[in-house]
Amino acid sequence: MSRAADLERAAGRHERGRLLTGNAAAAWGASLADVDYIPAFPITPQTEIIETLAEWVADGDIAARFVTLDSEHSMLSAAGAAAAAGARVFTATSSQGLLYGFEMLYAIAGWRVPLVLVNVSRALASPITLEADHNDILAARDSGFLQLHAETCQEVLDSVLMAYRLAEDARVMLPALVNLDGFTLSFTREPVVVPEAAAAAEFLPPYEPNHAAIRGDRPMAQGPAVLSGLAYSYFRYQQQLAQLNALEVHEEIAAEFAARFGRRYGLVEPFELDDAEYVLVMSNAFATKGKEAVERLRSRGLRAGLLRLRVLRPFPAAAIADALEGRMAVAVIDQNLAPGLGGITYQEVAAALYDRPRRPPLLSVIGGLGGKDISDVEFDAVFHDLRRAAAGESVRSPRLLFTQAEQERMQTLLRIAGKGAKP
Amino acid sequence: MRVRFHGRGGQGMKTASRILGSAAFHAGLVVQDSPVYGAERRGAPVAAFTRIAKAAIRERGLIAAPDLIVVADETLLFEPTAMPLAGCSARTVVLINTATDAAALQERLAHLGRIESADFTSLVFSITHTLVGLSTALGVAAAALVGLSLEESLAGVAEELAHATLSRAAYEANERLAQEAYALADAWRAVPEPLDASLALAAEAAPTALLAAAPAGAPGTQLVELRFEPPARATPTICVANTPERSTGSWRQFRPLLQRDLCNACWTCFVLCPEGAIALDEHEFPLIDYEVCKGCLVCVHECPTHAFATEKEVR
Ligand code: SF4
Ligand code: SF4
Numbered sequence: 040m041s042r043a044a045d046l047e048r049a050a051g052r053h054e055r056g057r058l059l060t061g062n063a064a065a066a067w068g069a070s071l072a073d074v075d076y077i078p079a080f081p082i083t084p085q086t087e088i089i090e091t092l093a094e095w096v097a098d099g100d101i102a103a104r105f106v107t108l109d110s111e112h113s114m115l116s117a118a119g120a121a122a123a124a125g126a127r128v129f130t131a132t133s134s135q136g137l138l139y140g141f142e143m144l145y146a147i148a149g150w151r152v153p154l155v156l157v158n159v160s161r162a163l164a165s166p167i168t169l170e171a172d173h174n175d176i177l178a179a180r181d182s183g184f185l186q187l188h189a190e191t192c193q194e195v196l197d198s199v200l201m202a203y204r205l206a207e208d209a210r211v212m213l214p215a216l217v218n219l220d221g222f223t224l225s226f227t228r229e230p231v232v233v234p235e236a237a238a239a240a241e242f243l244p245p246y247e248p249n250h251a252a253i254r255g256d257r258p259m260a261q262g263p264a265v266l267s268g269l270a271y272s273y274f275r276y277q278q279q280l281a282q283l284n285a286l287e288v289h290e291e292i293a294a295e296f297a298a299r300f301g302r303r304y305g306l307v308e309p310f311e312l313d314d315a316e317y318v319l320v321m322s323n324a325f326a327t328k329g330k331e332a333v334e335r336l337r338s339r340g341l342r343a344g345l346l347r348l349r350v351l352r353p354f355p356a357a358a359i360a361d362a363l364e365g366r367m368a369v370a371v372i373d374q375n376l377a378p379g380l381g382g383i384t385y386q387e388v389a390a391a392l393y394d395r396p397r398r399p400p401l402l403s404v405i406g407g408l409g410g411k412d413i414s415d416v417e418f419d420a421v422f423h424d425l426r427r428a429a430a431g432e433s434v435r436s437p438r439l440l441f442t443q444a445e446q447e448r449m450q451t452l453l454r455i456a457g458k459g460a461k462p
Numbered sequence: 463m464r465v466r467f468h469g470r471g472g473q474g475m476k477t478a479s480r481i482l483g484s485a486a487f488h489a490g491l492v493v494q495d496s497p498v499y500g501a502e503r504r505g506a507p508v509a510a511f512t513r514i515a516k517a518a519i520r521e522r523g524l525i526a527a528p529d530l531i532v533v534a535d536e537t538l539l540f541e542p543t544a545m546p547l548a549g550c551s552a553r554t555v556v557l558i559n560t561a562t563d564a565a566a567l568q569e570r571l572a573h574l575g576r577i578e579s580a581d582f583t584s585l586v587f588s589i590t591h592t593l594v595g596l597s598t599a600l601g602v603a604a605a606a607l608v609g610l611s612l613e614e615s616l617a618g619v620a621e622e623l624a625h626a627t628l629s630r631a632a633y634e635a636n637e638r639l640a641q642e643a644y645a646l647a648d649a650w651r652a653v654p655e656p657l658d659a660s661l662a663l664a665a666e667a668a669p670t671a672l673l674a675a676a677p678a679g680a681p682g683t684q685l686v687e688l689r690f691e692p693p694a695r696a697t698p699t700i701c702v703a704n705t706p707e708r709s710t711g712s713w714r715q716f717r718p719l720l721q722r723d724l725c726n727a728c729w730t731c732f733v734l735c736p737e738g739a740i741a742l743d744e745h746e747f748p749l750i751d752y753e754v755c756k757g758c759l760v761c762v763h764e765c766p767t768h769a770f771a772t773e774k775e776v777r
Pocket of ligand 1: 718734735736737738739740750754755756757758759760761762
């Protein structure tokens with residue numbers, strides 16, 4: 040649909056917002072950020088983002104250059120190069136696409152160019168599936184990109200705007216990934232308030248780089264060979280220091296965003312944590328389901344709570360440890376798997392708590408792989424384990440959330456695939 | 463209110479779920495709608511979900527225990543991969559698009575709650591003279607069943623049709639279809655409110671969700687520990703010749719019928735059939751395996767001599 044028609048229909052109902060998918064919200068974020076350059080390559084479930092932007096560019100609604108590339112590797116190369124030429128760059132990908140462009144993530148972070156890349160999480164092959172888990176985005180955790188993970192469609196839009204502010208801050212100057220879950224957000228419509236363009240422009244002034252902007256009258260070499268560990272150590276560790284700066288800068292930006300738009304996003308989000316004894320740690324869209332479980336358990340008298348991880352890079356270790364220290368027991372639910380190790384964020388949360396004297400028993404739970412639902416009974420089982428762990432019983436960890444009925448269904452699928460009866 | 467739509471790829475159930483969503487949003491309610499459609503394979507079972515509430519919705523993804531189930535195609539009822547009646551309770555209303563009457567269906571189905579049915583396909587065909595419009599008919603019928611007004615329902619249709627480029631005549635036919643589908647469904651009793659207040663629409667609903675989850679120990683709900691299985695089982699391979707296990711013949715709504723005298727054996731259909739359902743007989747004329755033919759009608763559209771007729775399946 041044309042943007043003019045969309046705006047017209049939205050007029051008069053700004054407070055309630057409008058129904059937007061997560062993908063449309065990401066496109067609105069890019070549009071409000073007044074981006075200059077959008078290199079694109081399609082992949083399910085991301086394609087709707089670039090299709091929407093392509094239409095807006097074609098209709099003249101946004102003044103950006105839209106270019107289709109032949110792969111995600113080329114797309115990210117073009118994105119980084121344009122950002123190095125001083126353009127504000129937006130692009131998006133998902134899953135296999137992110138991995139195909141992977142080499143360029145490290146390169147771009149090293150160039151210190153603050154573009155924003157949206158990733159729509161989708162489980163990695165093999166086997167092939169289309170729904171969300173976080174092995175794609177978490178594979179990029181060491182690249183030097185900042186990472187913001189969104190729970191709602193509103194947060195997708197808001198995070199794109201915040202990501203530009205954070206990435207372009209002179210104390211940071213690193214590219215940023217904004218993550219949303221495939222299907223559970225990307226194709227899900229819910230009410231989203233779209234900020235006024237003028238208010239967004241005030242929050243996010245034009246990008247005016249002077250550190251890495253290549254111009255005709257100011258030639259420079261970007262990303263050169265240094266051929267020495269000495270220089271490499273210096274430059275690579277600068278990324279670490281810039282990431283650490285981003286912890287503080289994010290909180291400044293979040294406060295300004297809240298003052299302007301009335302929505303507050305921290306590095307982490309506490310939910311019913313004040314008096315919570317049994318706490319879930321989750322990220323992204325399924326955190327909504329975790330919150331529902333917390334409320335359900337509270338209505339049955341259990342002091343349950345949830346800590347949502349939002350900014351994953353930089354990793355807010357102190358904020359996480361502060362929120363979890365002293366609880367009766369904590370379970371980190373990872374919608375990802377590092378085979379041979381277990382849940383990825385569990386390891387990082389455990390490290391954050393290691394030097395705290397009142398660190399709680401910490402369970403690792405693997406749930407929602409490939410977008411598999413996490414049902415009420417599975418949440419109940421996690422809280423049951425938490426109470427046993429708090430009582431000093433030994434509890435299996437990591438534990439996969441997988442029910443008897445799912446097990447039986449899997450046996451049927453194996454039979455259909457020609458695997459014969461169970462041995 | 464939780465509404466789950468089941469259809470086949472191409473029947474427009476994603477659009478139906480959005481028509482309902484937009485209608486409810488127009489009525490001032492909070493909405494969340496989403497589809498799941500796997501690999502977008504025409505004819506394959508798909509589902510879509512619409513949640514409607516008075517306050518923020520704290521749910522995501524599939525709807526396990528719906529208040530209303532809409533089934534766009536009765537063949538799905540007996541399809542093991544679709545399982546449209548999963549999660550039904552005595553309170554769940556099931557709306558089925560079928561020419562079979564509700565009482566007869568109620569007997570065949572192990573469903574506790576109320577079944578409503580009507581032949582929406584014929585209604586669509588009689589008004590639009592195409593099969594396009596099932597999304598409008600079923601989206602609006604669902605809106606009537608959850609208690610939305612005709613005006614709100616039409617607003618939902620208008621919102622969704624803004625995405626399509628329709629001729630004026632087609633647009634008007636669609637609006638007439640929406641009105642008739644609404645009148646049909648409005649005569650049925652409304653879907654009862656959900657028991658948990660979080661997604662109830664009635665003003666008098668209790669303030670907090672006190673309902674427990676499925677009772678502990680309900681069949682199939684306990685967690686299991688996955689065990690190592692040998693690679694012969696635990697690699698994601700599919701052994702060939704498993705088609706009889708996953709027959710796609712039941713997907714068909716229309717059956718392609720070869721009129722042999724019109725066929726010049728050019729093999730276009732043989733090459734293009736996406737399911738490999740067409741073989742060649744001893745004279746090298748096409749031969750359709752109806753156990754496999756899913757009714758996509760690619761052969762019908764691509765045949766240069768128009769050698770295929772089509773026939774509506776009756777089951
Ligand atoms: S035979 Fe025709 S209708 Fe049947 S699956 Fe093949 S192309 Fe589709
Ligand atoms: S495409 Fe038509 S003419 Fe060609 S083989 Fe098939 S039925 Fe015959």
